[in-house]
Amino acid sequence: MPDDLFGDRLPPKARKKTARRASEADLRTVSQRITDVARFEDLYRLASVLEQAPGPRRGRPPHYPPHIYLLFLALRGIHGSARYCAGDLQNPSVWTTIRDSVAHHLGTDEAARLPETGPSRHQWQHAQRTLLIPRLEELGETFADLALAQALRQGLLPADARRSWSSPQRHQLIAGDGTVTKSPTLSTTPYSVDPTTGEIRRHRVDPASSWQKEGGADRTGNNTQTTAPAGTATDTNTDTDTDTDTEENKNEEAMVLGSKFVVFSTRHRGYFRRVFLRYAHVPHNQPGGEAAVALDLACAILDAADGCMGVLYDGALRGMHRDVIARRGRLLINKQHKGTSPRYIRTLDFKHCRHELWSNSGRVHELALLDDGTSTLIPLPVDKLERRANTHTHRWYHLLAIPCPRGPHEHRESVGVTSTIGEQSQGQSDTETGFHRAENLLQIPDNTAVHQTLYGGREDTEAGFSQLDRSLWNRRMIAFGAEAQSLVVLGFLLAQNATSAARYHEDPTYTDAHTETADLSRNQREPSRS
Incomplete structure (x- = not known):
């Protein structure tokens, strides 16, 4: 099309990969991630939600302060289960790292009051039931405030940056999507009867799980992940490399037994630059389904972040959702529904x-x-x-x-x-x-070069969901019930944001992002040889 603002969409073979290939230095080992979590300042700020005012009858003080259980929650997002997390906290070197970080953030007196080893699994389960779940809503709201402040500190969603509404930058947008975490059990009924012997077998059923629609195998994001040893973390940067028109991405929807969550994040170019902003559980009988929850989360971020120019989401958001975001003066970049006729x-x-x-x-x-x-x-x-x-x-x-x-x-x-x-x-x-x-009529039509480049940021969220799946033991949810499962997701997001903060502290100038930007500019200047 001649002289179109958004340009013509490039065919898959004419597109060039612009993301820098991941190297061994881009991996994050378990020990590094434990250190990232222990030194994450926002985690100790979040722990203030759990502080309890002393009552008229003072009892015995808790064996561990609340911030230790919040550390446990984030570390569980690395180890994949409470059992392995508790076992690792019995390691003297790991516990020393945590004590040193507590001393740095809260003072040496607070660190000196800690026991010689970390909490056991049973102590964690009691704290989860009596301390964390009753304050889940407050934790989620405080996490959202802290996460947005972290994103602004890291140069994401800048309010004073130059804006081009026809071609925004990746770090000026938020990307969201829904994912289904597999149920911890395959049972859907509390008991079954053996047809031969008549034996009644009882099963534990997850009350939060139901049959959910999810895209084909590609929605797990495994096809974009680099192979890494168990316990390590990788962060793929596929915002300009994904082409949703390939045959591999045209899989039919599959039914998955599990719980659905909607998560929003923003990121800069480079590895481990993503900051997760908000999340929410989607009940099976939620009016409006995933789209209604996603719209509420997106609007909450847009109202709080003046520098956010728009939202990247998939086809779950339709015209009524575009209208809400457009009236707020922001972009909604997604694909046109296939059933829409001229x-x-x-x-x-x-x-x-x-x-x-x-x-x-x-x-x-x-x-x-x-x-x-x-x-x-x-x-x-x-x-x-x-x-x-x-x-x-x-x-x-x-x-x-x-x-x-x-x-x-x-x-x-x-x-x-x-x-x-x-x-x-x-x-x-x-x-x-x-x-x-x-x-x-979309603000940025989907059959254009600008949309093709930006929409890869939505596809890039699959990398984060793949990390969530791989962080869970046996790739299944490790808790029963919506509240406990929401804590699992919160712990994973805390661990990821801790690594993002550590990565920014190590390289606040985004030198790896500059390399990718230079590659992108060179590819745009050079004609394709395909």
Whole structure:
């Protein structure tokens, strides 16, 4: 398409990989990650939620302070089970590392009061039941505040950076997706009867698990992971390498028994640069399903982060969700639903010509009549993506260039927002005309080069979900019930953010990101040899 703002989508063979290949130095061993968690300052700030005011009747002080159990929670996200975590905390060298970190953050007196070894598995289970689960909601909200502050410290979602709404940078966006963690048990009924002997066998059933729809094998992200020894961590950076049009990614949806969670994160280029921002469990009977939970999380982040330019998500978010985010003055970058058919928009009458506009594939097309009596839809080039604000809401427009034998025309068409009664002249609003504009016209059309580059950041979230799966013992959830499972996810996110903070402390200038940016610029300048 000539002179289009967003450019033409490149075929898979013409795309070049721009992410730097992971090396041995990019891996993070278990001992390194334990140190990262122990030195993570936000973890001790989060522990303040667990502090209890002394009551009128003082009892015996707890054997371990609350921050130790929060450390245990994060370390469990590395070891994959409470049993292995408790066993590792009996190691004198590991416990010395934790005591030294406690002394650094809370003082030597607090470190001196710690016992000689870490808590046992039974002590952890008691603390989880009586201390952590009752304050799960407070922990989640405080974690979200601390995570956003961490992202800002690490140069993510900057409020003072230059903004290009037609081509935002990866670290100016948040990416979200839903994942299903496999149930800790395959049983769906509390008991079964042996048809031969009549024996009744009892089974433990997870109340939070149900049959969930999940994409094919590729949704686990295993196909993008580098091979690493057990216990090590890798962080793939596939935001520009993923092509969702390959045959491998066209797997049918599979049914998985487990619990669904929605997670949002943001990242810079380079390995271990991701910061997880928010998460939520999706109940099986949740009104609106995954999309409703994802929209609530995304709006909470957008309201708190002025530097966030938009959201990357998959097709679970439809027109009604795009409308909410677009009215907040942000972008929602996702794919157009396959079931959306072309819709008539309007006919433009000029002095000597008429042009009939239709929506198709998320953008404005012109209906062109062919010599054989048939017609076809031709996409119109976009010259500019305009963002306008008033007192209560935002509007988005595509400034279109309409080619014409009598001379080109300019036309401004609203996108991303479905106008309601009272927002336009009587009878002219989208609600009255029956045109769901937010469903049919995207801010950044998906069949473009800009969308192709940015949407890889959504695919990149699969790498984080793969790490979550590999952090769990036998790749299954290690807890029963939604509250306990939410703690498992929280512990994993804490461990990942701790490593991200440590990586930023080691290299705050993003030298590895600069290497990838240089490669990307060079690839854009050089013609493809494919």
